[in-house]
Amino acid sequence: MLRLVQAPMKLSAEERGFISLNCSYFLMDDSRIPDNFTWCKMVTATRCQPVVSVKIDQIVNMRERTRIKLDRWNRVIIVTLVALQLRDSGEYHCETHLQGSTGGNLHSQLTLIVARVISHSWYSEVNLSVLCIMAGLLSTKFLTALLIFIVASKRRSRATDQCRPGLDSNHPILRLVTLRRTCLEAKGTKDMVFGSTLI
Numbered sequence: 001m002l003r004l005v006q007a008p009m010k011l012s013a014e015e016r017g018f019i020s021l022n023c024s025y026f027l028m029d030d031s032r033i034p035d036n037f038t039w040c041k042m043v044t045a046t047r048c049q050p051v052v053s054v055k056i057d058q059i060v061n062m063r064e065r066t067r068i069k070l071d072r073w074n075r076v077i078i079v080t081l082v083a084l085q086l087r088d089s090g091e092y093h094c095e096t097h098l099q100g101s102t103g104g105n106l107h108s109q110l111t112l113i114v115a116r117v118i119s120h121s122w123y124s125e126v127n128l129s130v131l132c133i134m135a136g137l138l139s140t141k142f143l144t145a146l147l148i149f150i151v152a153s154k155r156r157s158r159a160t161d162q163c164r165p166g167l168d169s170n171h172p173i174l175r176l177v178t179l180r181r182t183c184l185e186a187k188g189t190k191d192m193v194f195g196s197t198l199i
Contacts, residue, residue: 010111017084019112023077023094035097039068039079042091050095052079081112089114 013019023037036055040048052063054077060069069078077094091111 010113012113012115013084015084015086015114015116018080018082019084020078020080023079025075025077025096037068037070037077038095038097039066039077040093040095042093048093048095051092084114086114086116088112 009021011019011021025034034056036053038050038053040050043049052061052066052068054061054068054070056070056072058070060067062068065082065084067080067082069080071078079094081088089112
């Protein structure tokens with residue numbers, strides 16, 4: 001007779017995580033040895049739908065995201081579910097099929113609850129912190145460059161005003177006098193403008 005040893009368990013896991021569990025068994029006599037072991041999910045109160053099976057002469061078998069491994073030396077069936085999804089929640093059993101029998105024997109009940117991951121990863125928090133620091137440094141550099149530009153513009157404006165105190169270079173009379181002075185200096189002669197002598 002074959003007997004699986006493991007009390008009913010309830011297990012919670014996170015979405016995208018994994019679980020691994022053992023179904024231990026021992027043979028009470030050698031008259032009926034197992035033909036295969038199956039990991040199944042209960043779909044109704046009486047029906048367990050096979051997820052993955054392993055034959056007694058196999059070591060490991062995998063189907064989709066579920067792997068079953070047979071360790072005959074230690075008489076353990078190792079079941080691993082990876083990349084868990086919310087739909088994986090439910091009641092599972094280890095099932096044995098003995099040679100010469102048509103049905104399977106359900107043993108070792110597991111109730112699995114897969115929960116959605118709500119917390120943020122540390123990686124995204126670090127990225128947000130780095131982004132804030134970089135934005136602060138860039139805005140500081142921009143403000144510093146703007147301040148330097150304003151100060152330099154004011155100094156240049158002040159230096160230009162000291163060369164021509166009180167005169168507006170765009171005034172029409174000033175332009176005429178400046179043009180006339182330039183022409184006279186070029187000829188080397190003297191001329192009278194509005195009754196005064198220009199040199």
